[in-house]
Amino acid sequence: MTGTGDGRTAPAGDVIGYRRDEGAHPPYLYPDYVGTRRRAPDRPLVVVPHTLSEITGPLYGHSSIGELDHDLTRQHAGEPLGQRIIVHGRVLDGDGRPVPDALIEVWQANAAGRYAHEVDDHPAPLDPNFSGAGRCLTGSDGRFEFITIKPGAYPWKNHPNAWRPAHIHLSIFGRAFVTRLVTQMYFPGDPLFDQDPIFNSVRDPRARARLVSTFDPERTVPEWALAYRFDIVLRGRDATPMEA
Numbered sequence: 086m087t088g089t090g091d092g093r094t095a096p097a098g099d100v101i102g103y104r105r106d107e108g109a110h111p112p113y114l115y116p117d118y119v120g121t122r123r124r125a126p127d128r129p130l131v132v133v134p135h136t137l138s139e140i141t142g143p144l145y146g147h148s149s150i151g152e153l154d155h156d157l158t159r160q161h162a163g164e165p166l167g168q169r170i171i172v173h174g175r176v177l178d179g180d181g182r183p184v185p186d187a188l189i190e191v192w193q194a195n196a197a198g199r200y201a202h203e204v205d206d207h208p209a210p211l212d213p214n215f216s217g218a219g220r221c222l223t224g225s226d227g228r229f230e231f232i233t234i235k236p237g238a239y240p241w242k243n244h245p246n247a248w249r250p251a252h253i254h255l256s257i258f259g260r261a262f263v264t265r266l267v268t269q270m271y272f273p274g275d276p277l278f279d280q281d282p283i284f285n286s287v288r289d290p291r292a293r294a295r296l297v298s299t300f301d302p303e304r305t306v307p308e309w310a311l312a313y314r315f316d317i318v319l320r321g322r323d324a325t326p327m328e329a
């Protein structure tokens with residue numbers, strides 16, 4: 086393994102990879118988040134060297150983006166219930182440069198806090214006009230935008246009376262299949278932050294703050310939608326915390 090002095094590592098003869106900054110990202114095991122007790126690795130990780138096949142192999146999803154895939158409010162015959170919002174931002178690398186052509190996929194609960202998914206059977210209503218999934222590519226300036234509704238909080242049984250703060254899940258694929266990152270975006274001022282072990286598994290409060298979007302009055306649309314900004318920084322001291 087060869088250190089490059091800037092956080093990158095590479096076994097001799099292989100393509101350079103990036104080391105995970107444990108200060109900015111949640112640990113594999115965070116006992117208050119009960120699910121990590123079952124899935125956290127209990128043996129040292131085995132580093133599988135990247136080779137050219139990972140970098141040059143087929144891409145997933147980039148070529149099949151529909152015109153309205155970024156608009157979660159227009160996927161059905163009617164409009165979903167809830168507060169319509171615009172979620173936008175930029176994907177940036179560790180030096181603040183925009184990252185074009187990143188595939189961003191989002192998934193979220195509906196306004197009542199219910200996922201349109203078979204394992205979510207808690208007693209909140211489904212919305213026939215809301216599937217809760219969308220995707221788009223970043224432009225040449227790294228920008229992305231979604232139109233959706235603000236998700237509701239939902240109970241999840243991690244601990245007594247556990248509720249997740251309102252959040253949107255995001256997956257970011259780069260120009261290779263092995264470059265996927267996953268994170269969650271939250272909303273400012275949520276009263277549920279303090280009791281949420283997923284949010285608090287990011288131990289550095291400055292890193293945790295980077296998971297919270299900012300209300301963006303400039304991008305609100307009168308009589309139509311509120312707006313939130315969420316920039317995604319892939320690495321470096323301002324990196325957005327990413328799930329293991």
Ligand SMILES: [Fe+2]
Nearest residue numbers: 194249252254
């Ligand atoms: Fe969720």
